[in-house]
Amino acid sequence: MPSTEFEQIVLAGADDHDLTKLSEYEKVGGYQSLRKALGMERQAVLDELITASVRGRGGAGFPSGRKASFVPKPEQTTKPIYLTINADESEPGTFKDREIMARVPHRLIEGALITAYTIGSNAVFIYIRGEYLTEYEIVKAALDEARDRGLVGANIAGSSWNCTIVLHRGAGAYICGEETALLESLEGKRGQPRSKPPFPAIAGLYAAPTLINNVETIATVPAVIARGGAWYATLGVENANGTRVFSLSGNVVNGGNYELPLGTSLREVIYDIGGGIPNGRTLKAIIPGGSSTPILRADQIDTALDYDSVAAGGSMLGSGGIIAIDDRACMVQVALRVASFYQHESCGKCTPCREGTRWLVSLITKIEAGQGSNADLDLLVDVCGRIMGRSLCPLGDAAAMPISSYVERFREEFQAHIDQGCCPYGDQSSLDGILGPVQQAARMHRQLAVIA
Amino acid sequence: MSETALYLAIQDVAAQYPQRRSAVLPALRLAQEAHGGWLPAEAFRAVADALELTPAYCKSVASFYDMFQLAPVGTHMIEVCTNISCALVGAQATLEAFESELGIRAGETTPDGAFTLRTIECLGGCGWGTVVSCDHRYKQHVKPADVPALIEELRHAEH
Ligand SMILES: Cc1cc2nc3c(=O)[nH]c(=O)nc-3n(C[C@H](O)[C@H](O)[C@H](O)COP(=O)(O)O)c2cc1C
Ligand code: FES
Numbered sequence: 247m248p249s250t251e252f253e254q255i256v257l258a259g260a261d262d263h264d265l266t267k268l269s270e271y272e273k274v275g276g277y278q279s280l281r282k283a284l285g286m287e288r289q290a291v292l293d294e295l296i297t298a299s300v301r302g303r304g305g306a307g308f309p310s311g312r313k314a315s316f317v318p319k320p321e322q323t324t325k326p327i328y329l330t331i332n333a334d335e336s337e338p339g340t341f342k343d344r345e346i347m348a349r350v351p352h353r354l355i356e357g358a359l360i361t362a363y364t365i366g367s368n369a370v371f372i373y374i375r376g377e378y379l380t381e382y383e384i385v386k387a388a389l390d391e392a393r394d395r396g397l398v399g400a401n402i403a404g405s406s407w408n409c410t411i412v413l414h415r416g417a418g419a420y421i422c423g424e425e426t427a428l429l430e431s432l433e434g435k436r437g438q439p440r441s442k443p444p445f446p447a448i449a450g451l452y453a454a455p456t457l458i459n460n461v462e463t464i465a466t467v468p469a470v471i472a473r474g475g476a477w478y479a480t481l482g483v484e485n486a487n488g489t490r491v492f493s494l495s496g497n498v499v500n501g502g503n504y505e506l507p508l509g510t511s512l513r514e515v516i517y518d519i520g521g522g523i524p525n526g527r528t529l530k531a532i533i534p535g536g537s538s539t540p541i542l543r544a545d546q547i548d549t550a551l552d553y554d555s556v557a558a559g560g561s562m563l564g565s566g567g568i569i570a571i572d573d574r575a576c577m578v579q580v581a582l583r584v585a586s587f588y589q590h591e592s593c594g595k596c597t598p599c600r601e602g603t604r605w606l607v608s609l610i611t612k613i614e615a616g617q618g619s620n621a622d623l624d625l626l627v628d629v630c631g632r633i634m635g636r637s638l639c640p641l642g643d644a645a646a647m648p649i650s651s652y653v654e655r656f657r658e659e660f661q662a663h664i665d666q667g668c669c670p671y672g673d674q675s676s677l678d679g680i681l682g683p684v685q686q687a688a689r690m691h692r693q694l695a696v697i698a
Numbered sequence: 699m700s701e702t703a704l705y706l707a708i709q710d711v712a713a714q715y716p717q718r719r720s721a722v723l724p725a726l727r728l729a730q731e732a733h734g735g736w737l738p739a740e741a742f743r744a745v746a747d748a749l750e751l752t753p754a755y756c757k758s759v760a761s762f763y764d765m766f767q768l769a770p771v772g773t774h775m776i777e778v779c780t781n782i783s784c785a786l787v788g789a790q791a792t793l794e795a796f797e798s799e800l801g802i803r804a805g806e807t808t809p810d811g812a813f814t815l816r817t818i819e820c821l822g823g824c825g826w827g828t829v830v831s832c833d834h835r836y837k838q839h840v841k842p843a844d845v846p847a848l849i850e851e852l853r854h855a856e857h
Binding site: 344369415418434436580591 | 714715716717719720721722723724726727749758759762763764765766780781782783785786787788789790818819820821822823824825826827831834835836
């Protein structure tokens with residue numbers, strides 16, 4: 247099985263040790279990278295990160311070393327410099343950051359400290375999604391332990407360097423994963439994105455220079471410093487260095503997180519590691535990188551999971567959340583479920599996203615009910631085009647991209663709903679009757695009206 | 699929690715941040731816990747007073763986030779994920795099992811005030827669906843047959 251042939255980086259040691267404990271983490275070399283980094287010049291640490299070229303694991307895939315280099319040096323700014331870690335993980339199909347925090351919290355803390363040192367920051371904020379209560383408690387306990395041992399706070403590891411880490415819990419809003427919305431939320435506001443520029447590296451938290459990275463990106467840092475950026479760059483494939491923790495879910499035998507080298511194929515993940523499709527069903531479609539990424543058809547199963555290969559297949563590696571869909575799923579219902587999520591999470595600040603996501607849901611609802619026309623299907627594609635690239639933040643794209651891909655790649659199913667005047671699946675689709683948040687909210691309001 | 703204790707707890711949290719307004723979310727969470735799981739007008743006043751903001755500002759922030767409740771909720775909160783991965787493995791049947799066991803529909807509270815049932819978006823446990831959050835603790839692989847026992851467990855949980 248490929249998972250054992252390859253070396254793990256982010257989750258290394260967690261199968262054999264309880265790495266939530268500081269003493270166990272130290273047994274696998276924990277906090278040695280921090281000590282090593284503190285003995286190096288800041289620029290030398292940054293150079294290792296640039297050489298490693300870890301592409302951001304939050305979704306956009308921007309090389310993390312280069313992003314860190316955009317932050318002004320402490321001598322170039324009068325403001326404090328902040329490091330903010332994005333632990334808001336909410337993209338449907340993605341659950342890797344939760345596992346990283348639950349199993350290797352000290353690696354996250356160590357990576358955060360090294361990164362903060364590199365950019366000249368003395369204050370780190372970890373924005374952790376509100377629903378992750380258990381993971382918050384685990385990271386908090388690890389942080390308390392590290393603080394007691396002099397690894398967080400003043401004079402870290404006996405050096406003259408100081409750095410605080412604050413855990414900040416979100417309160418249930420997908421949009422707060424978008425970096426500027428996250429900053430607004432961390433400043434105590436509604437989580438609505440800011441327009442860019444200025445980029446957070448220049449004017450971020452409290453209008454001060456701020457670096458924002460995903461949990462998994464940060465958790466790779468200790469290994470990069472321990473063994474060197476050049477070593478890290480040998481892992482994975484060209485233009486996609488290292489490993490990723492892929493989240494596998496949907497109609498698959500062994501759902502879960504698997505840390506694998508970039509370039510592993512979807513077939514290996516779904517069949518060799520995931521055990522294939524249960525109940526003798528056949529694979530129909532694959533969402534490769536979280537629900538906002540365009541869908542792939544089953545015959546694209548040999549696509550390699552690296553940025554360029556997935557892009558060549560018409561989709562994106564995104565957050566690494568792979569969702570297998572079997573032949574029982576009505577694609578129009580898949581579209582309705584995905585669209586209603588993004589409608590619910592649209593913050594309402596910009597028009598294309600606020601109005602567009604509403605249109606998507608109502609058009610798909612009409613088609614699913616068998617009341618749609620060919621004009622409605624054309625309009626659906628047209629609305630996607632009017633959202634794409636026109637929203638303030640990429641949430642609009644996150645809704646439009648998958649929907650237009652469903653129509654493009656499974657048009658015959660949409661057409662069948664129109665031609666037959668009903669859902670061809672009857673009530674046999676695996677998604678039949680699924681209640682989205684929009685319908686539920688309507689019901690809640692009705693109940694409140696009765697009480698009042 | 700007394701009003702004074704809440705005020706002091708909010709001050710403690712606020713001290714962690716370079717700017718006190720950053721404490722709005724944690725303060726609202728503390729206020730919600732102190733007011734039986736939801737945010738009545740007094741709760742917004744308490745947060746506003748502690749952070750030198752206005753109640754309307756605090757309410758506008760709270761209304762943006764799904765974890766803040768603007769109306770009373772049951773003693774126990776059951777949230778069933780019905781997002782795509784859970785949906786593909788039978789979340790609807792699990793939700794319906796809760797509905798029939800509790801005698802309410804999603805989005806409602808039982809007449810005795812013991813349970814609120816609602817659907818929720820992806821909880822980040824997709825590979826182990828259906829995921830259900832019971833008083834903010836995750837239960838994974840929840841099948842309709844598991845539902846009566848989960849409800850019993852909650853009934854006997856301390857609160
Ligand atoms: C709507 C939306 C939601 C996002 N959610 C997350 C998230 O939950 N976690 C995350 O790390 N990045 C998320 N991102 C990406 C962040 O904006 C940002 O690119 C990322 O945190 C940067 O870290 P990285 O460079 O290490 O990937 C989201 C982006 C958008 C547009
Ligand atoms: S879809 Fe249910 S936990 Fe992600």
